[in-house]
Amino acid sequence: MDDRKNTIAGWALFAGIIALGAALLTGEIFHDDDFDSCTAGDGYCPSYVADASVPTGDVEAEQPIAFYLAQGDATRGESQFAKCQACHAINQGGANGIGPGLYNTMGNPIAGHAGYSYSDALAGKGGNWDWDNMNEWLKKPSAFAPGTKMSFAGLPDPQDRADIMLYMNQMGSGIAIPPPPPPVSEDEAAAEDAAADGDAQTAEDTNVELNEDEVEGTGDAGGVDVPEAQ
Ligand code: HEC
Incomplete structure (x- = not known):
């Protein structure tokens, strides 16, 4: 009897973990959708996307x-x-x-x-x-x-x-000043950087840690892998 209770409890826990994992996954998908439909700094983005538009190490790269x-x-x-x-x-x-x-x-x-x-x-x-x-x-x-x-x-x-x-x-006769480089490619580069940074941030999502803690306490169910952010 005890054994069976344990089994039932085990399966219930297992199901819960699957559900949590699924929730995380859909969360990821929505995150990505959010990102695709927003432009950093336009006010519609998750804050980490807006933050990603602030130049970090790349500012060193000379134009x-x-x-x-x-x-x-x-x-x-x-x-x-x-x-x-x-x-x-x-x-x-x-x-x-x-x-x-x-x-x-x-x-x-x-x-x-x-x-x-x-x-x-x-x-x-x-x-x-x-x-x-x-x-x-x-x-x-x-x-x-x-x-x-x-x-x-x-x-x-x-x-x-x-x-x-x-x-x-x-101070002299002077030579022609070159036209500025096209700004389009710069925006594209910035968007790519933002995408890379956004993904990195998602992978650090604290939900993933929380889930791992739960898995630890469940014996067999510990084999369930929580999908990681790509
Ligand atoms: C400590 C002295 C010194 C300072 C300060 C200095 N220069 Fe010079 N500069 C020279 C000397 C000496 C030469 C000649 C170099 C040689 O023959 O190798 C030279 C050559 C040049 C040349 C080449 C000129 C030609 O006829 O081809 C340019 C251009 C130049 N300097 C610009 C500058 C600028 C701009 C600054 C400031 C940001 C500056 N220099 C600061 C000493 C200096």
Whole structure:
């Protein structure tokens, strides 16, 4: 008799666990539906989706320089240029100092300023200054031209580099500013990130833990696997 009661109780518990598992599963499906039909930040999303739109580690990944140029500001660049002034004049006809005069540099030959004695490292580069190579140079001169005598660590912030380049571009004949990269692909990337983060969050759902606790106390029924979030 006792045995049978135990068996019945066991099956009841077992059924309960199956039901809980099923509930979890449907919960998952609804979660996914919610996510598909919402856009992060529009107010209709579960909070974790909205949170996922806040840039995290990805903020370190640099955009193409055209992105920073598009939102750049030559006036800000002019004040940033204070960092360069100890060694560079940038006014028209400005004298060479520790570094060459920088008037009309953008679009013109690298190491081309008359009367300045460049290092072999920079003189051997060849080509003209454009947005890409100037960006690399200002990021870390010693990496762009190993052995350069410009003893300046570089500007780690891409926006600072863009701003200074826009200012340098104004101080001379100037070259065309590239169009900003299409914003569509950026949104797509953000949506993909949000999806990945959203799923990760679901897998941590506390309901799953609760269920595992119950399974632990039920002997045989412990073999029932609670479906995990994908
Ligand atoms: C400590 C002095 C120093 C500072 C600070 C400095 N530079 Fe220079 N810069 C130099 C020297 C020296 C050279 C020549 C490098 C060589 O010949 O290897 C140079 C070269 C350059 C060139 C190449 C010019 C050409 O004719 O091809 C550019 C562009 C330049 N610097 C921009 C900047 C900017 C922008 C800043 C500020 C963010 C800056 N530099 C800060 C010393 C400096």
